[in-house]
Amino acid sequence: MSTVTVRGTVVIDAEACKGCDLCIDACPPRVLEMTDHEVNTRGYRYPRLLAGCTGCQACAQICPDFVFQVYKYHTPLELAVNEGGES
Amino acid sequence: MSTVTVRGTVVIDAEACKGCDLCIDACPPRVLEMTDHEVNTRGYRYPRLLAGCTGCQACAQICPDFVFQVYKYHTPLELAVNEGGES
Amino acid sequence: MNSPLAGERELMLTGIGGQGVQLAAQVIAQGAIADGKEVLVFGSYGGMMRGGNTDSTVVISDQPIEAPPVLSATWSAILMHHQYWAPLRVLISDGGLVLVNTSVFEDQLDRDRYRVVEVPATDVATDLGNPLLAAMVMAGVYGRTSGLVSLDGLVEGMRRSVPPYRSQLIEANEAALAKGWEMAA
Amino acid sequence: MNSPLAGERELMLTGIGGQGVQLAAQVIAQGAIADGKEVLVFGSYGGMMRGGNTDSTVVISDQPIEAPPVLSATWSAILMHHQYWAPLRVLISDGGLVLVNTSVFEDQLDRDRYRVVEVPATDVATDLGNPLLAAMVMAGVYGRTSGLVSLDGLVEGMRRSVPPYRSQLIEANEAALAKGWEMAA
Amino acid sequence: MSDDRLFLSTDKPPAEPASLVDDFTPGLITQANHHLCPGCGEPIAIRAAMEAAEELALAERTVAVFGIGCYTAFAHNLDVEVVQALHGRAPSVATGIKRMLPEGFVVTFQGDGDMVNEGLQEVLHAAARGENITCLLLNNGVFGETGGQMTTTTTLGQRTKTSIEGRNPHQHGHPILLSDLTATMDGAAYVARCAVNNAGNVARTKRYITRAYESQMAGAGFSLVEILTMCPTGWFVDTLEGPEYLQNTLAPVHNIGELKTP
Amino acid sequence: MSDDRLFLSTDKPPAEPASLVDDFTPGLITQANHHLCPGCGEPIAIRAAMEAAEELALAERTVAVFGIGCYTAFAHNLDVEVVQALHGRAPSVATGIKRMLPEGFVVTFQGDGDMVNEGLQEVLHAAARGENITCLLLNNGVFGETGGQMTTTTTLGQRTKTSIEGRNPHQHGHPILLSDLTATMDGAAYVARCAVNNAGNVARTKRYITRAYESQMAGAGFSLVEILTMCPTGWFVDTLEGPEYLQNTLAPVHNIGELKTP
Amino acid sequence: MSERVLIEGSEAMARAAVAAGCRFFAGYPMTPFTELLEHMAGLLPEVDGVCMNAESELEAVGMAWGAATTGHLAATGSTGQGLSLMQESLSEITNARLPLVVFNMARGQGDYFQATRGGGHGDYRHIVLAPMDVPEAVELTQLAFDMAGQWRTPVMVLGDYYLAHTYQAVSVPSFDTAAPEVPNWALDGSTGGSGAAKIVSPLGGGVEGEEGFDLGAHYAACAAHIQAMATGVEPLIDAGFCEDAELVVAAYGSVGKFVRYACLRLRDAGHRVGYIRPITLWPFPSEAVHKAASGSAKAAVYEQNMGQMVDDVRLATMGTVPVEFIGGPSWDHSGFGIGPDINVPDISERILETMP
Amino acid sequence: MSERVLIEGSEAMARAAVAAGCRFFAGYPMTPFTELLEHMAGLLPEVDGVCMNAESELEAVGMAWGAATTGHLAATGSTGQGLSLMQESLSEITNARLPLVVFNMARGQGDYFQATRGGGHGDYRHIVLAPMDVPEAVELTQLAFDMAGQWRTPVMVLGDYYLAHTYQAVSVPSFDTAAPEVPNWALDGSTGGSGAAKIVSPLGGGVEGEEGFDLGAHYAACAAHIQAMATGVEPLIDAGFCEDAELVVAAYGSVGKFVRYACLRLRDAGHRVGYIRPITLWPFPSEAVHKAASGSAKAAVYEQNMGQMVDDVRLATMGTVPVEFIGGPSWDHSGFGIGPDINVPDISERILETMP
């Protein structure tokens, strides 16, 4: 366990996603990850958020389907995460 | 009176001429001169030849109406001319 | 006068993307040609980018086909999935033949209007090792039940329809056709 | 019924380039308008680059003009030169009026078919100081002989027709018109 | 190990005090839903163009002119006035509008098939005229809408439906570098090329578009921003390979950068 | 003093031994008589083009494609095979011919109105394709045939029927320098510009045309020779002022020289 | 009303256009359209209008299309080849419901079908007016702009070499330099950001994917509008002496003036011949033609082509009277459509030969 | 003759074209023409032919024009908008007397007038063939190339989305790879320097300023040639059950197949209805239509537009039988002209409602 500074967050309109993966690479701290199996009603996988968002808007800017709403926290949060989580 | 070396000569199809004057300037030794008053049947003045043609073909190449036939003498001729002629 | 329409038999297939509907239509159509019949096929894929429905129309006859590419009634139907089948529902002729993929299909059928043949196609295909073979199973069942295409025809039709880069699937497809044929016995 | 054509009077002019044929047509036409009449003018310049012939058609009437722009008969003609006049020859109506520039014109006229008025226009114009005024002299003669345009009308028409950069010619033109008018007395 | 702890909730705005810095539907786009393919670069470019217009407060004086290609779907989704033109013909239509609305702001949206194939003459004549409009070229090197055939901007070696073995100069000729060509013309004031294949380039795209708009507002003459966009469908590649494919295929030939500034 | 002594007889070939070095009607022109204006530069350029073809022995494999302008009159006067195309469309027609007759020699004759106005796209696409044809542009900076209106090649300040006060960039835009533009394209192998306003330039014109032809014969790709021609009628100047007017008006902008060689 | 002046048809039409409110013109030179273009270039600046020397006809019609979307009266035009190039746009401008006046200064009368059936793709039609001479051209030019605005459609004024080059005395109304009113569908950018920005499109309005946007519905509306024009536009015709005519002869445009004149002369000579001159070519004045022809034993059509309007006359009369085609193309070396057969004696002879 | 294969209409037409000797094709993508272009691109290299992915339709038709001058069979085509852009060239290619096949894969039936009257300027017409299905398209494609060569004219094959996308079993003749014979008017450069080099021009041949060149005479010859085609080209028609029909229904192309099928079904049900399906749309089989309709009390025309072929049917029957228009445009969201009204029950209902 450790803590991660979280400066921002996103709201994801999973239904609007077409599963293109562009946001994943675009996210500088790499805190977006596609679902493994879950799909939206149109059958597309969609991104989920890990701790560490900076609110940089890169995902929103590159997403062709306007799936993201991005917020910046007035004061950064510190979130506890399971470091092994990514494995 | 003096003599002029004449290396070539031209045949002029005066009827074909449209009186544009282009040949006059094009002739390096300046041995072409437009008629003053005489016109062809279409009403155009046309060029005449003074002694001194070199057979350089400049007139033929620039004439838009293909008025000239150019000859080169096998041996240059020497023609006597009236020097005051141009005045 | 013997109507030129008498010998025409229509088939409409419906399903969702990836179920092999277009391939099944091709296999049946090519099979009929291999059997020496006349055939017409018209596929409609929905809006290209809207994903989802896929259906196809096949007409088989011994004579040149009079039917236009869009049918307003069909003698038979293959229902791979229920999602987009509503428009087809009303087109099935009284006394027609309906093959339904019971592994997936979830809707009511007008069983009193036409003959329904239940085929657990996806389950059978999964048993054969690949759920994507469901449409081939259906084609096998259809050939025999309808009497329109022979098993040899279907196999030949399948060989003509499978693109070269998918040739490794030929054997499995053949097995699925045979399985369907057998099931229809 | 009184034919709407009754009041129409046609004029065709012919000459060679530089004789002022188009200007004369304009002066007569503008003059008629200044007099309150209806007018139609159609000029044909031959092929642009073939040089040479120039002719013009004018129709004058008290009523809206029924005649189309290409005439097949003309009540009157002004012949400035003989070179291209052949096509016009046959168009002159019996009993018509023909003004001929005798200073230049060298051909036969059918004097028994129509009235010929001989005008040594180029000579008169040269006497006036400029052979190019010949067409104006003709216009003056035409106005009076035909009875279609008044002298005031002609002068006004000339003023309207002369382009601004030629305005120094207005006086000479006026004199030529007046001279022609006088000659027609 | 379960994912439960790993992923944060993303279905509603945060409870903690926070400011919204980017909303789902970009400014001046009225409807986010569109039928373009997954991974298509065109919506990204259009978003950048509309955000730039919003930031310069151009909404109430803009007329956007659309060509015909996949992006045409957006003609009906914008909150600026739109004229739908024919394939290739947007620059002339934009010219007519601008001449009658000199205070208006006029921008065209065209693809490479539209602008560099069917309408090459239109855009070059508009540039030569120094027409005070902005043209945006969404260049994916293919006719996306008709299924991924070669266009005049397809790069050498690029595989398309009509150059299956890769574009080959002997059979298919050479690509036209539209921005480079336009930049040589006297009437062109601002010419730049960028791409939307990563977030940095998207930001740059918006910057270039902003400069082009500013150039039009200053009356400097013709401006063009060429935007390289992904077309995974027409390229027959996976959506996630689009950005890299763009980088390796289009970008080395259609070089990114400002080619001409006023 | 009388002129009698001064002027030599020019109504028949000389009596003294002499060789004919230039005949009235140039090679491969069947009929000298034409209706073009006095002092027009186009017949001079066409003469050069046909003489070059003759010297390279191309007559029996040439198909010439004509655009629409004053020069069109020559379509019927040549002793090479001719296809009359529409205004602006010669390069495509030439492409179809060349593709079906790869051993043939294909050349287009077009004016600036034809090639740079109506048909700008055609020539640029042909150049990009590296189409192995030769296009000849007779550039007089006006639509001669329709009466001397401004074209896209009219230079700034040049007076035409539609730019009476001189072409002004704000109202009329900037001239297109077609050869310069084409030279930037990868498919173009040979691009040169010259003029026919004096004998030296006529000779140079023929030289450039010869090189363009040679480039096509070598299969090098697209070749273009732009030839500045006098149009005294459309310029509203005296015929004898044509050459100098060309030198002062067109030549300073449309620079003479070879722009690209294979 | 200004004083009567003697002006060429081209100039008269240009003046009439500007007087009718035309504020934008774009064109590319081609005889006999060139003259009109040159006059527009001279006149439009006087009223702060814009005349573009477009680089081609495709670009000219595109520019005019753009200008039309701003709600200002716009016009373009050309001749033969140039009109052909514009067909794609004219079809779509019709579907975009934009007012536009198109001056088709044709060579001969071979383009009747193109004008009246729409040479472009699709099922569109637009209004076509064919003046016979300069005074009528002035009137119809005014009418064309009025109709274009009223019906939101292209209106073609179909002229020719004669019309362009004939001088007649006409009174052209003076120019109104007041800033014109623009209709409410017009674009000026101002609805941007409102959530309901306007769109002008041949594919219809509304939002893609939402109720408002429906291509099928738009095309149906376009078809309905064409029908509305077909029945709602007042068909214009000039006919004379038809009541007691044994033969009525139909013709249009400048050629119609030749035919009319021939008929007047033949009447003077006692022949019972009448004439019909359709002025709106689309909608075709079918009823009036039917009525005018109904009293006579025979109808004839004279047009300078292989027979085009004759179809419309036959469709109008539908076998109630035999319709003979007595025209034919007439060409001289110029290609301008002023061939040698267009003259009153030849026409009169054909008429007399056709008399029943 | 090769074995029977199940192929899509687009591919069948492409194969038939190459089998008929087509050696050059140029086109620009547009649904539903794209597929044909792609198949030509695949097939032509097999016979050393050339397929150009032209940069636009204007360039495509220009390239095809050029290829046609070499005497090799050439073709082009497009859809709607693209065809409109080609009209200028199609008019002039007709005047240049060049063989060319034009595949017009239309959206809906709104382009009948454009196809049959020539949407371009001038008085030209060219042959138009409208197949109803894939087997007929194969036959007519062959015929189109034959006619194009025989008459030295463009021949249009008018298809649509259904034709492009329907698979049927057809036998397509195999390709003949022998070097084709070229006609003697064709250009290859070889007559240069002979003093009588050939020229191919829409303005005619001969030398400018000399006897041989005469624009007026050339246009007269073109007109005569159109007349010769109008009377000399064998009009093709498919008609059935007309002898004892109370109502005959005319329709063409794919839609004709729907109508024909509806009629077959109605006959089966005992209704006395016949059908007329013109196959050559120009020249229109007027006599055959007249004859087919003459026995019945009424005729009807079903076409997917606001009424275009109905004019030709009326002109053919000239009031001898009332002709009712029972069609109408049908559009869905795709814009491809495969709207919901094109179905047999609706058509049958309209037919029954129209029965006298």
Ligand SMILES: Cc1ncc(C[n+]2csc(CCOP(=O)(O)OP(=O)(O)O)c2C)c(N)n1
């Ligand atoms: C005149 C004309 N020709 C062809 C078409 C068919 N067409 C529609 S979209 C398109 C391709 C568009 O390509 P591009 O502009 O690059 O846009 P993309 O689809 O790649 O976004 C074509 C050829 C058309 N609409 N109009």
Ligand SMILES: Cc1ncc(C[n+]2csc(CCOP(=O)(O)OP(=O)(O)O)c2C)c(N)n1
């Ligand atoms: C499509 C089309 N538009 C317009 C014309 C009219 N036209 C004929 S020649 C010409 C001008 C030609 O200019 P250019 O090519 O420069 O040749 P020039 O006359 O100057 O020699 C024009 C506009 C035409 N023939 N076709």
Ligand code: SF4
């Ligand atoms: S805002 Fe930035 S950090 Fe946060 S998810 Fe999006 S791209 Fe990643």
Ligand code: SF4
């Ligand atoms: S970029 Fe957008 S559409 Fe693509 S996967 Fe991410 S959220 Fe989904």
Ligand code: SF4
């Ligand atoms: S050949 Fe040369 S020197 Fe002789 S006249 Fe001609 S230009 Fe002059």
Ligand code: SF4
């Ligand atoms: S250049 Fe030719 S046309 Fe001109 S004046 Fe000399 S001879 Fe005459």
Ligand code: SF4
């Ligand atoms: S085809 Fe290409 S350009 Fe069109 S929507 Fe799909 S990805 Fe985008």
Ligand code: SF4
């Ligand atoms: S108008 Fe100009 S280009 Fe045409 S013939 Fe005359 S001088 Fe030559």
Ligand SMILES: [Mg+2]
């Ligand atoms: Mg693209």
Ligand SMILES: [Mg+2]
């Ligand atoms: Mg020019």
